[in-house]
Amino acid sequence: MDVRTQILTHATRLFAEQGYDGTSVQQIADAVGIRKPSLLYHFRSKDELRERVIAEMLAHWNALLPSLLLHSTPEDRFDATMKALSRFFIADPDRARLILRETLDRPEHMRVLLMEFVRPWITVLAEQLDRAKEQGTVRPDVDTEAYAVQVIAMAVSGTAVIDTLQTILPDDPVRGTTRERHVRELTRVARSSLYTEQETEREHG
Amino acid sequence: MDVRTQILTHATRLFAEQGYDGTSVQQIADAVGIRKPSLLYHFRSKDELRERVIAEMLAHWNALLPSLLLHSTPEDRFDATMKALSRFFIADPDRARLILRETLDRPEHMRVLLMEFVRPWITVLAEQLDRAKEQGTVRPDVDTEAYAVQVIAMAVSGTAVIDTLQTILPDDPVRGTTRERHVRELTRVARSSLYTEQETEREHG
């Protein structure tokens, strides 16, 4: 792995764990095993590094999402998208933490990013849900746009903090680990608040 | 308002907006209108100030929550608690941001706080829901503990980031403002995923 990629990897982890202000260039350089000026040779400034870290993550996002919407049939498209979304963040919780931190630290910047990378998907999802609503599979009182935003926000923030919730949502011999319980309940809440009762029963057999 | 309180107020706001590492003692002192050593006369260190800020917020929490559970009848206790929870954070979104930041920055510390200040309420809520489940008003497939945690997490993280979501969940002449849409959908999701269909219809008239 080339140095530039190593820097991005370690910077991503450290920014996610400690935040941008809580992480020094020195720390990142130490993690990579180079001197500070060497790092600043690859990235002009700490700020550029941060932008690159976020861009890197959004590139993954952009590479993953479209294929998922194209490879699924219209019927299970929503479920497939929801699952993919969860998997994207659970696969690397640093992504969720990074997004959450950027939202808190630079809300104006995040608005721009959301507009470009998230808004289109919200629109697509909401349109699908509106069609399903007309067919009677989705509850009539759903604000489809707000619902889509809600569910994505739940997935992101949930993934970011799940490990800390261990103490208040302990592992259970019957119900499984904290993570399992959380994901299962998230899925249940998302589904049962979306579909009409008939649809839910039909799908569950 | 005495100086100590002023310091706490400004520190709360600044920590919530910029994070602990992103805020300098100098900045807080400037906001209050005193010199840095004067601030450090009232709080031995920046770290103690942070602890006091959090303690202050948890004191509010502790003063508010019990009265709400005692003054409501068993029937609407859950709804009342949920509403109170939302109001607590919406009244001052800095609280939600502070909690979220502390969870990201010092997860181990947050675990301790959650155990002391949140776990008891989760237990109480879960017990109520379990009783309601036996009576058939709550869906049988709900993991009541996980559900309670989920809803609280939704309220906290939702409030913390709602203003930034403006771009992807715009104000709507029919559906209302971003905030209204978000809160309404949050409530709808929480309710409709909890109660059995009969119960929902009965309550809605």
Place this chain on the structure above:
DNA sequence: CAAGGCGCCTACCACCTGGTAGAGAGCGAC
């Protein structure tokens, strides 16, 4: 064999950080 660019280094910079020392102003108690 140069020439030159790339990548990494040491040494250094101004600036800011959290925190301390100690002086002095104001004020109530004896």
Place this chain on the structure above:
DNA sequence: GTCGCTCTCTACCAGGTGGTAGGCGCCTTG
């Protein structure tokens, strides 16, 4: 009065911050 206490201040500190200057080895290209 003068003691002692509370509170705020100026002046200062060591250490860390992001970032720069410039040299040195290495590899590729003529």
